[in-house]
Amino acid sequence: MSLLQVKDLHTSFFTDAGEVKAVDGITFNLDRGKILGIVGESGSGKSVTAYSIMRILAPTGKIVHGSIKLEDTEIVGADEKVMHGIRGNKISIIFQDPMTSLNPTYTIEKQLMEGIMLHTGRNRRQARERALEMLQLVNVNEPKKRMKQYPFELSGGMRQRVMIAMALANEPDILIADEPTTALDVTIQAQILDLMQDLQHKLGMSIILITHDLGVVAQMCDEVVVMYAGSICERGTAEEIFYNPRHEYTKGLMRSIPTAANNGQCLEPISGTPVDLLNMPKGCPFAPRCDRAMKVCLSRRPGMLVINQDHYAACWINVKDFMDSEAGKQGAPIPYEEGVKHHD
Amino acid sequence: MIEQKKHSPLVEVKGLKQYFDIDVGFFRTKPLKAVDDVSFTINRGETLGLVGESGCGKTTVGRSMLHLYKPTGGEVWFDGQKMETPEDIRNLRKKATMVFQDPYSSLNPRMTVSDIVAEPLDVHKMYKDKAKRNARVLELLELVGLNSEHASRYAHEFSGGQRQRIGIARSLAINPGFIVCDEPVSALDVSIQAQVINMFDELQERLQLTYLFIAHDLLVVRHISDRIAVMYLGKMVELAPAEEIYNHPLHPYSRSLLSSVPLPDPRMARANKRIVLKGDIPSPLNAPSGCPFRTRCQYAAEVCAQSMPPFEEVKPGHFVACHRLEHIH
Numbered sequence: 001m002s003l004l005q006v007k008d009l010h011t012s013f014f015t016d017a018g019e020v021k022a023v024d025g026i027t028f029n030l031d032r033g034k035i036l037g038i039v040g041e042s043g044s045g046k047s048v049t050a051y052s053i054m055r056i057l058a059p060t061g062k063i064v065h066g067s068i069k070l071e072d073t074e075i076v077g078a079d080e081k082v083m084h085g086i087r088g089n090k091i092s093i094i095f096q097d098p099m100t101s102l103n104p105t106y107t108i109e110k111q112l113m114e115g116i117m118l119h120t121g122r123n124r125r126q127a128r129e130r131a132l133e134m135l136q137l138v139n140v141n142e143p144k145k146r147m148k149q150y151p152f153e154l155s156g157g158m159r160q161r162v163m164i165a166m167a168l169a170n171e172p173d174i175l176i177a178d179e180p181t182t183a184l185d186v187t188i189q190a191q192i193l194d195l196m197q198d199l200q201h202k203l204g205m206s207i208i209l210i211t212h213d214l215g216v217v218a219q220m221c222d223e224v225v226v227m228y229a230g231s232i233c234e235r236g237t238a239e240e241i242f243y244n245p246r247h248e249y250t251k252g253l254m255r256s257i258p259t260a261a262n263n264g265q266c267l268e269p270i271s272g273t274p275v276d277l278l279n280m281p282k283g284c285p286f287a288p289r290c291d292r293a294m295k296v297c298l299s300r301r302p303g304m305l306v307i308n309q310d311h312y313a314a315c316w317i318n319v320k321d322f323m324d325s326e327a328g329k330q331g332a333p334i335p336y337e338e339g340v341k342h343h344d
Numbered sequence: 345m346i347e348q349k350k351h352s353p354l355v356e357v358k359g360l361k362q363y364f365d366i367d368v369g370f371f372r373t374k375p376l377k378a379v380d381d382v383s384f385t386i387n388r389g390e391t392l393g394l395v396g397e398s399g400c401g402k403t404t405v406g407r408s409m410l411h412l413y414k415p416t417g418g419e420v421w422f423d424g425q426k427m428e429t430p431e432d433i434r435n436l437r438k439k440a441t442m443v444f445q446d447p448y449s450s451l452n453p454r455m456t457v458s459d460i461v462a463e464p465l466d467v468h469k470m471y472k473d474k475a476k477r478n479a480r481v482l483e484l485l486e487l488v489g490l491n492s493e494h495a496s497r498y499a500h501e502f503s504g505g506q507r508q509r510i511g512i513a514r515s516l517a518i519n520p521g522f523i524v525c526d527e528p529v530s531a532l533d534v535s536i537q538a539q540v541i542n543m544f545d546e547l548q549e550r551l552q553l554t555y556l557f558i559a560h561d562l563l564v565v566r567h568i569s570d571r572i573a574v575m576y577l578g579k580m581v582e583l584a585p586a587e588e589i590y591n592h593p594l595h596p597y598s599r600s601l602l603s604s605v606p607l608p609d610p611r612m613a614r615a616n617k618r619i620v621l622k623g624d625i626p627s628p629l630n631a632p633s634g635c636p637f638r639t640r641c642q643y644a645a646e647v648c649a650q651s652m653p654p655f656e657e658v659k660p661g662h663f664v665a666c667h668r669l670e671h672i673h
Contacts, residue, residue, distance in 0.1 A: 041533035141623070155624040185397035185560065187621045190604035194620055212534065215563075215606030219613035238610045256538035257608050258567035260590075266545065267567070269538030273503045 001071070002029035003173060003206055004053070009066035009076075011045075011052045020277045022048040022061070024230035024285075027304070027337070030174065030223075035200065035207045037221035037238070039214060039253075043274060045230040046210045050176045053208075054093050055083050070173070089119045092167035096179035098159035102151040108135075109147035112166055119170045134165035137202075138195060157188035161195065168199065176208045181216065193220060214257060218242060226250050229275045229285035232304070236311035246313040249286045284316065292317055304337040312337055353385040354423060354522060354554050355409065355440075361417035362401075362408045366629060376628050378404040380578040381418070383655065386522075391548065391555040393569030393586065395562060395601070397625060401578040402558045406524040409556070410440055422522070438468055441515040445527035447507035451499040457510055458495040461485065464517040484513040488543065505536035512543070522554045529564060541568060562605045566590055571661075574598045577628055577636035580655060584662040594664045596672060597637045635667065643668045 011023040023045040030036050038046045051057050053068055055075060068075040070090060073082065095101045103111055112131035116122055122130060128147075135143035138161040151159055160180060167175055177196065181189040197220065200207055209220055217224055218238065225235040226247065233247040245251045252270040255262075272289040275281065281288055287297040294316060302314045305322070322328045322335070360382045365373040379401045386392045394402045408415045411433045420427045422436055441464070444450035451460055458481045471477035482492050488509040499507055508528060515523055525544070529537045541564065547553060559565045565572060566586055573583040574595065582595040593599045600619040607613045621640045626632055632639050638648040647667045655665040666672075 041535060157624055185625075186562065186604040187397065187600060188624070189606075190618050190620050193606070194618070213606065214534075214608040215613065218608050218610040219606045219616075242608070242610050253534055254608070256535050258541070258563045259608060263567060263587075267538040267542055269542060270535035271539075273505065273536070274533065 003032045003071065004030040005067070005069045006049075006053070007067045007069075009049070009052060009068060010064040011048050011057065011061060012064050013058070013061045015060060018278055021230050021280065022277065023052060024280075025066070026225075026227070026230075026232045028225050028232065028235055030206050030208060032173075032206055033200075033204050034222045035209055035220050036223045036225065037217040038208065038210045038225045038227060039212060039217050040227035041212060041274060043229070043277060044227040046227050047178055048230075049227075050093060050178050050208065050210055053176065054087060054091060056087075056093075088115050088167075088172070089170045090172050091174045091176065092170070092172040093176040093178060094160070094163045094167050094180050096182050098156065098163045098183075099151065101163060102159060104151055107148055107150055108154075108162055112147075112162070112169060115166055116169050130169060131165075134169050135162070137168070137199070138162075138165045140165070155188075156184055157191060160184065160192055164192075164195065164199070168203065168205075171203060172205060174206050174208065176210070178210045179212070180209070182211070182213070189216075196220070214253065226253075229277065229280065231285055231301075232312075232314065233286065234311070234313035234315070236307070236313075240308075240311040244307075244311065246307050246311065246318055247286075247315045248290045248292055248317065252289075284314070294320070303334075306335040306337055351387050351389075353421075354388045355386040355556075356421035357385070357405075357409060357418070358383050358421070359418040360405065360408055360415055360420065362404050362413055363416040368629075374629060377578050377631065378628065379408060381652075382575075382578075382580045383418075384573055384580065384583060386554055386556060388521075388554055389548070389552055390570040391557050391568055393565035393572040394556060394558045394575065395560065395565050395572060396575035397560065397601075399577075399625060399628060400575040401628075402575050403526055405575070406442065406526050406556055406558050410442060410524060411436065412442075438518050439520055440522040440524070441518065441520045442524045442526060443508075443511050443515045443528045446531055447504055447511055448531075450511055451507060453499055456496050456498060457485070457490075457502075460499070460510060461495075461513045461517055464514060468518060470518065480517070484516055487516060487547070488513045503536075504532050505539060508532060508540055509543070512540075512547070516547070516551070519551075520553070522556075524556045524558070526558045527560070528557075530559065530561065537564070544568060562602060574601065577625065577631050579636055579652065579665065580663075581637065581666070582662075582664045583655075584659075584664075588659075588662055594658065594662070594669060594672070595637075595666050596641050596643055596668075599672075635665070641668075643671050645671075 007027050009023055009026050013020040013022055040046045052063055063076050109131055113127040116127040116130050132143055135146060140146050140161050181192050211217060221238050224238050224241040226233045228249050233249045245254060255268040256270060270289055275285055283298045283300050284302050287293040297316050302316045304312050304314045305318050307313055319334060360379055362379040363375040363377050366376045368374045382405060396402045407413050409420055427433060427436055461484050462477060462481050465471055465477055485491060490509055529540050532540060557568055569586045572586050572589045574581050576597050582598045593602050600621050603619045607616060623640050626639055634650050635648040635653055638644040645668060653665045653667040655663055657663050
């Protein structure tokens with residue numbers, strides 16, 4: 001059984017302008033010891049997915065429907081007491097900007113000890129020892145000196161290391177990293193990604209890595225989920241997604257990034273602008289920007305189609321391809337993913 | 345004649361220095377050497393990419409070149425003329441402009457799009473006839489893929505990509521020959537970023553523009569640039585044609601910087617041998633003596649602490665500043 005199972009999750013924000021369906025029916029699993037990447041552009045719902053799992057949504061946000069299961073524990077609807085035992089203990093999160101997520105008025109030591117004492121019942125002395133051990137684990141130089149310093153005295157990369165130390169202090173099963181290196185320079189990004197990979201090997205936790213950078217995904221992830229406008233376009237192993245993309249959005253993304261292969265040529269951007277989440281199109285959310293959109297794409301949401309056991313895609317073109325194939329012509333049922341409700 | 349002109353230098357920067365005085369206690373200041381002795385030329389019609397990490401001085405180079413800051417030292421030559429008097433600088437502003445990184449804070453929220461785009465025209469009093477001025481505004485909007493419907497709207501009504509188009513239209517208003525593009529696509533999503541990059545390419549061809557393209561995304565810079573310069577802590581450490589620097593970087597910093605870029609291809613990314621640097625960038629207020637990179641350089645020797653290596657041409661068109669070139673393998 002998967003460590004984390006997200007099933008048909010719907011999270012909305014209720015604003016004055018109306019309901020914003022930030023996450024609109026997504027399903028995926030995370031296995032033990034794997035790194036899952038969630039990619040998408042701003043507003044695609046990747047962070048809201050993470051916040052839903054942690055149940056740290058803003059007051060206007062609400063999980064409307066669906067289920068999130070950490071092994072046997074249901075997170076949706078669980079009371080705060082249960083969540084206290086999960087947050088920072090079984091699932092931890094680190095954020096993009098380590099400056100705003102550390103408390104500027106506390107020393108590093110105090111912030112590290114807080115979480116350790118809350119969850120493990122260690123006394124102050126033991127917690128301090130554990131805090132120092134964690135700083136050594138994440139390769140902070142001069143850890144004893146750093147313990148007494150305040151966040152503003154550290155560089156960006158160092159702060160992100162402290163965040164990671166804090167998140168891993170209680171040996172969680174899952175680390176959610178929400179754009180952990182976006183604010184950092186490339187050479188520092190390389191250090192942090194190396195560190196995350198190294199710690200994942202040492203501690204054996206699973207990681208959900210949220211990013212907009214396909215390069216980071218290619219380097220780090222075993223599995224990939226591609227999101228657009230609150231839905232999953234396609235998901236599968238990194239190999240499948242990068243070398244055999246089946247959704248037009250994923251293909252478009254790959255064509256829009258400059259690489260060694262398309263150097264000197266014109267890039268092929270995705271036309272149009274991102275969807276307005278307040279006025280979602282009726283059919284496939286990507287259809288208005290899709291060059292190959294058919295009539296059905298504009299009126300009905302595609303279901304999640306099984307491409308192979310490592311690869312799922314929600315795109316009508318794949319359904320059409322199946323219908324045109326030998327098996328389809330002989331009347332075989334369309335291989336939709338089991339147990340997931342299809343929207344019309 | 346025209347062909348000859350095409351490859352002649354348009355902008356020459358010689359020994360540019362830009363220091364800022366930083367308060368370090370009561371009545372005491374210390375110079376922060378944001379840009380220290382940087383020299384390069386940009387030829388007509390080419391794109392020079394300028395890369396480096398935050399705080400390395402790449403934005404300051406762009407701004408000092410246009411005299412948005414008064415340079416502490418060094419010379420800027422534009423079109424064969426040295427920029428000295430206020431008159432020179434006024435003239436420079438009619439030929440050289442800038443596109444900014446953040447399309448949100450660089451557009452005045454109280455002005456309509458047509459007023460934003462027309463502002464440079466009004467400042468330089470380029471059109472006396474209002475109808476002609478408005479026609480020029482429409483022409484500019486069409487040039488960047490917007491239309492007359494957008495002219496009377498306000499910046500907040502547009503998406504990030506469209507705002508950046510407005511910023512570009514504004515910079516094109518005075519018909520410049522040279523544009524400093526300061527991280528123009530970093531704030532945009534991947535799919536929109538590609539649209540804007542293509543537009544920079546098209547405009548360059550149509551209007552024969554010369555760009556200084558400042559960015560930290562090395563894949564983007566490689567795509568758009570003819571030559572690339574790498575900066576570290578206020579110094580230029582390497583300058584070479586784009587393909588040359590990607591395939592044969594010489595400076596240890598460039599080598600590590602380029603190997604750190606995550607490639608969007610799982611097999612290549614995993615096979616890629618990254619040279620991960622130790623430690624952080626030193627504060628520019630306490631820059632190391634000699635070569636600024638020596639504190640993080642695995643090849644550093646005594647000589648590196650004693651003097652800044654000269655910026656020398658080691659292969660045709662390939663400049664590098666490193667004492668230890670023979671020792672790098």
